[in-house]
Amino acid sequence: MEKKNNWRAWLYLAPMLILMIVFIFYPLFNAFVISFYKDYQPLLNQRAAGITFTNYTFVWNNYFFKAALKNTFVLAFVSVPVSIVLSLLIAVALNSIPKVKAFFQTVFFLPYVTNGIAVGMAFAVIFNKNYGLFNAFLDWFGIEAYDWIGSTATWGRQITALMIFTIWDSLAFKILVFASGLTNIDKQYYDAAKIDAASRSTVFKRITVPLLSPLILYISITSMIGALKAYNSVIGLFGDKLGGKPRDMITIVAFVYQYRAQYANIGYYSYAAAAAVTLFLITLFFSALQAIVSRKRIHY
Amino acid sequence: MEIRMEKLTKIFISKDKKEVRAVDNVDLTIPTGKLIGLLGPSGCGKSTTLYLIAGLLRQTEGHIYFDEDEVSEMPPEKRGIGLVFQNYALYPHMTVRENILFPLQNLKVEKEEAKQRTYEMAELVGLQEMLDRKPKELSGGQQQRVAIARALVKKPRVLLLDEPLSNLDARLRLQTREEIKRIQRETGITTVFVTHDQEEAMSISDEIVVMKDGLIQQMGEPQDVYDFPTNLFVAKFLGNPQINVFDGEIKNKKIYIDDMIVSETKFPDQKIIIGIRPEGFNIDAEEKSQLVFDVNLVETIGRDTTLIIDMPGQEAGLLDKKSFKVIVDASYRIGSGHKVHFTVKPDKMHLFDLNGELLK
Numbered sequence: 001m002e003k004k005n006n007w008r009a010w011l012y013l014a015p016m017l018i019l020m021i022v023f024i025f026y027p028l029f030n031a032f033v034i035s036f037y038k039d040y041q042p043l044l045n046q047r048a049a050g051i052t053f054t055n056y057t058f059v060w061n062n063y064f065f066k067a068a069l070k071n072t073f074v075l076a077f078v079s080v081p082v083s084i085v086l087s088l089l090i091a092v093a094l095n096s097i098p099k100v101k102a103f104f105q106t107v108f109f110l111p112y113v114t115n116g117i118a119v120g121m122a123f124a125v126i127f128n129k130n131y132g133l134f135n136a137f138l139d140w141f142g143i144e145a146y147d148w149i150g151s152t153a154t155w156g157r158q159i160t161a162l163m164i165f166t167i168w169d170s171l172a173f174k175i176l177v178f179a180s181g182l183t184n185i186d187k188q189y190y191d192a193a194k195i196d197a198a199s200r201s202t203v204f205k206r207i208t209v210p211l212l213s214p215l216i217l218y219i220s221i222t223s224m225i226g227a228l229k230a231y232n233s234v235i236g237l238f239g240d241k242l243g244g245k246p247r248d249m250i251t252i253v254a255f256v257y258q259y260r261a262q263y264a265n266i267g268y269y270s271y272a273a274a275a276a277v278t279l280f281l282i283t284l285f286f287s288a289l290q291a292i293v294s295r296k297r298i299h300y
Numbered sequence: 301m302e303i304r305m306e307k308l309t310k311i312f313i314s315k316d317k318k319e320v321r322a323v324d325n326v327d328l329t330i331p332t333g334k335l336i337g338l339l340g341p342s343g344c345g346k347s348t349t350l351y352l353i354a355g356l357l358r359q360t361e362g363h364i365y366f367d368e369d370e371v372s373e374m375p376p377e378k379r380g381i382g383l384v385f386q387n388y389a390l391y392p393h394m395t396v397r398e399n400i401l402f403p404l405q406n407l408k409v410e411k412e413e414a415k416q417r418t419y420e421m422a423e424l425v426g427l428q429e430m431l432d433r434k435p436k437e438l439s440g441g442q443q444q445r446v447a448i449a450r451a452l453v454k455k456p457r458v459l460l461l462d463e464p465l466s467n468l469d470a471r472l473r474l475q476t477r478e479e480i481k482r483i484q485r486e487t488g489i490t491t492v493f494v495t496h497d498q499e500e501a502m503s504i505s506d507e508i509v510v511m512k513d514g515l516i517q518q519m520g521e522p523q524d525v526y527d528f529p530t531n532l533f534v535a536k537f538l539g540n541p542q543i544n545v546f547d548g549e550i551k552n553k554k555i556y557i558d559d560m561i562v563s564e565t566k567f568p569d570q571k572i573i574i575g576i577r578p579e580g581f582n583i584d585a586e587e588k589s590q591l592v593f594d595v596n597l598v599e600t601i602g603r604d605t606t607l608i609i610d611m612p613g614q615e616a617g618l619l620d621k622k623s624f625k626v627i628v629d630a631s632y633r634i635g636s637g638h639k640v641h642f643t644v645k646p647d648k649m650h651l652f653d654l655n656g657e658l659l660k
Contacts (some may be wrong), residue, residue, distance in 0.1 A: 188389035191356050196403035196450070197377035206402070210393040 002004040035273035042269065055274040064247055065275060068255040074159055075166060075251070076227035076286075084220060087174035092208060094175070095182045105179060112172035120236015123165045124149060127237070134161075149237060153244040162249055166233050170226070174219055181215040182208070217294045221287055228283050229253050253277045301366050301457040303330040303353060308362035310348050310514075318622050322348040324514035326362070330492060334415045335484045337501035337522075338494045340511035346494045349511070350460050353492065354383050366457055379458075382451030386463040388443050392437040392532070396422070397431040404452045421449040424483060441472040441479075448483060459484070461493035465500055477504050498538050502526070509535050527647065532656035535575045541606075543650075544624035547613065548574040555651070558612035561590045562644055565651070567659050573652040576608070578627040580648025583634075584641040591642045596623060598636050605630045607640070 034040060035055055037048035059065050090108065094101050111119065126133045127148040135145040147153040148161040189211070193203045209216070231253040234242055243249040250258075252275060260272040301507050310323040323345045338346040351357040353364060355376035364371045371379045390399050400421055404414040421429045425445035435443055444464065451459060464480060465473045481504045484491045495501050501508045502522040510517040510525065510533075517528045522538075529535035535543045546557045550569050551574040557574060584591075597608040604627050611622040626642070634640060651659040 174415070188385050188387065189391060190392075192383070192385060192389040193402075194356070195354065195376045195381065195383050197319065197406040197454075198402070202406060206394075210391075213393075285423065 017223045029214075031273045031276050034269055034283050035277045037270045040270050055270040056278070059271055059274045059278065062255075064250055064256055064258075065252075067247070068252045069252045071159065071162075071249055072228055072230060073250045075163065075230050076224055079163045079166045079170070080220065080223050080227050082163075083174060083223070084216065086167065087171050088178055088209070088212070088216070090171070091175050091178035091182055092204060094179055101179075105176070108175045109172050111169055112176070114167060116232045117236045119169060120165065120233060123161075123168075127161045146209075147244070150244050153248075155248060156251055158238075158244050162233060162237055165237055166227070166230065169233065170223060173221070177215060177219055178212065181212050185211050213294075217290065221290050224286055225283055225288065228279065228286070231257070253284075301401045302332045303328075303458060303492070304365040304491065305329075305349075305353075306363045306365070308349070308352060309360050309630055310345075310352055310357060311360040321514050323352065323359075326514070326516055328509065328516060328519070330490060331507075332490055333488050333504065334506040335481065335491045335493070335504060337502040337505035337508040338492060338496060339508050340496065340517075342496055344511040344522045345514035346496075346511050347462060348514075350462055350492060350494045353458070354381050354393060354460055356380050356383075364492050380454075380456050381458045381460055382454065382456035384444070384451050384464055385461075387467055388435075388447040390443055390446055390450070392435055393430050395434055396427060396438070399435070399446055400449050400453050403450065406550070407454060417453055421453045422454070423448045424486065425479075439472070441476050442467050444468065444476055445479065448480070452483075452487065452489070456489070459487075459489045459491040461491065462492055465495070465497070473500070473660045480504060493622065501539060502538065510537060512537075522543070529575075529650060530658050532573060532575065532652045535652075537648055539577060541578050541625045541627075544626075546574040546576070546611070546624075548572050548651075560592065560612070562649070563646065567651065571654060572659065573654060573656065575650040575652065576644055577648040578625045580645045581626045581628065581642045582645060583628055583632055584643050587641045589641045589643045591644070592639055593642065595634055595636055595638045595640055598634055600630050603630050604628070605632060607634060 036051050036053065038050040038054070039046060039053040040048040094104055094108075097104075125131075127135075129135060129145055129150050131148040132148070134148065139145070146157055148157050153161075185208070189207055190203065193207055198206070230251045234249050234251055234254060238244065238249055241247070242254050256272045256275045256279070259268045259275065305326050305328045308323055308326040308328075309321065312320045312322055314320055326345075326349065328349075338349060340346045348357060350418070352359050355371065355374060355378075359372060363370060365371065366379070369418065376383075376647060378511065391402065394402065397418060401414055402417045404417060410415070419428065419431075422431055425448055426446055427442060430438060430442060430446075435446065444467075448459075448461075461480070465476055468476055480491075480493070493505075505522055507520060507524050508525055509519045512533055518525050518534045520528075525534060526538045529538065536545065548562070549556045550565060550567050550570050552569070553564055553566065555565050555572075555574065562574070563657070593609045593612070595607050596610055599606040607626040607628065608623050609626060611624055614621055628634075655660055
């Protein structure tokens with residue numbers, strides 16, 4: 001492009017750029033800076049008294065932050081793989097019933113267009129100890145009624161309920177992506193495999209999954225990032241207590257939010273920022289790890 | 301392995317609910333150990349026939365036998381066939397070795413033996429150096445040979461090839477067709493391949509089967525089909541340049557084109573269609589014959605001269621005049637505008653009734 005025309009390009013980019021700078025780039029940068037401020041209380045008109053690393057040591061040693069790390073990691077490393085495997089199987093199953101595929105695709109996609117908080121509240125009813133569907137279902141197998149999300153629920157039961165909800169909620173998008181990926185696979189590979197006497201499971205393992213591997217990578221990175229940011233699901237299922245017992249199901253984002261907004265609405269901005277930067281580093285680490293591992297495993 | 305089809309029919313239902321008889325009541329026997337070309341224009345049912353033999357499509361009616369073994373209701377993997385797809389369908393994420401090994405792994409062939417057979421196949425198709433490459437690192441011709449190796453490694457009873465040369469450039473095509481012929485000879489496997497290219501079919505097939513509209517038009521050795529076409533379609537489909545087609549008439553045991561006597565015949569008086577191959581004309585140097593044409597254009601390429609002549613019996617001044625071609629030896633020096641007397645070689649002339657069936 002000729003130089004004199006450059007201002008036009010900038011002009012067209014300006015609306016988006018300005019919004020991004022004001023609402024994304026500057027806050028990102030600022031959060032990083034704030035995380036090193038000492039005694040920073042903007043709502044009390046108290047400016048930073050210097051630079052310090054103690055915000056990080058406070059956060060990393062905080063009991064709730066450790067609980068949040070544990071909950072978030074369990075969500076990310078259990079629910080993400082489970083939901084990927086489930087959605088892949090469902091997508092493949094859908095693909096083998098072409099006549100009703102469109103109908104079921106719509107059914108499976110509905111959760112995606114439904115508000116997460118509302119669905120969470122529905123799930124809260126499902127997991128209710130006394131009149132919930134889940135306990136009624138377990139009752140058929142002679143399993144006694146447990147408290148899943150109430151104040152007497154153990155950590156294990158709460159996280160189980162949270163994961164069931166998270167997995168169900170995240171299936172829709174994955175199924176959609178995998179289903180469209182499957183329709184892009186040349187049917188001749190399947191004909192060839194049929195003639196090569198491949199069983200159904202061989203076809204799935206050695207043809208479908210490898211050919212979908214770029215999509216599987218994409219889905220696993222995006223949903224890993226999504227799971228590390230879990231917050232909505234906790235609010236939806238447990239309300240703003242963040243657990244059957246308060247803060248049992250706290251996540252990193254919930255931790256950030258609490259330190260930003262609570263404590264008499266004054267908040268500890270620097271602690272929240274330090275936790276947020278920590279989350280950013282964790283996310284960066286796992287995304288990079290996945291990208292590197294997959295570069296070795298996806299070759300085509 | 302002899303392949304026998306009895307009253308084989310495949311009907312597709314199109315979107316507007318019409319029935320399309322892609323393969324219509326076909327009776328065909330493919331002899332053991334031969335290389336057979338299924339030839340026809342697109343939509344003639346040749347690929348459908350191939351997929352019916354493979355079992356990837358199920359016939360609407362009829363039966364298929366491999367020798368005495370009826371395979372009509374068998375799934376493809378039970379039939380013992382090797383199929384090479386038009387665009388090869390090599391698994392892109394597997395190496396050449398893994399691609400060839402794949403069928404053997406599925407058949408639970410013992411590991412050492414599978415390794416051995418994979419190597420032998422790679423050797424047969426000349427790719428033993430390429431075993432660790434991915435398909436996309438190979439040329440089109442090499443991919444084709446991997447596909448053939450993958451099809452042959454499980455020792456099928458029948459090898460099927462769907463348009464094996466259509467994805468290759470002209471030079472590779474010549475090379476690959478020799479290669480297919482060689483591989484077929486070396487293995488002695490009954491091979492059926494589909495093509496729309498008559499030259500391809502004629503050059504490598506032991507026998508060709510010409511199809512049109514789901515029906516078999518003629519089967520036989522390529523040169524026999526060329527020399528003795530049973531109808532106008534076959535006569536027109538084989539040969540390049542195409543056979544010349546004239547409207548003619550038989551009167552008093554003489555064949556006429558536009559009032560010029562071509563030759564004598566035993567057939568009764570009637571209107572007919574005359575097909576004469578471009579190489580079927582002799583130049584009558586004594587200028588005694590009645591068959592005289594004005595030469596319109598002359599193209600000399602090496603040993604042959606092609607004369608392009610206006611079709612007789614057309615109104616003067618017609619814009620898109622039809623013409624026909626005569627191929628003569630280049631030693632004749634003929635310029636455009638010359639009047640030339642011709643005689644016709646009887647074995648290069650075929651007489652058809654107005655429905656296009658050979659006069660008998």
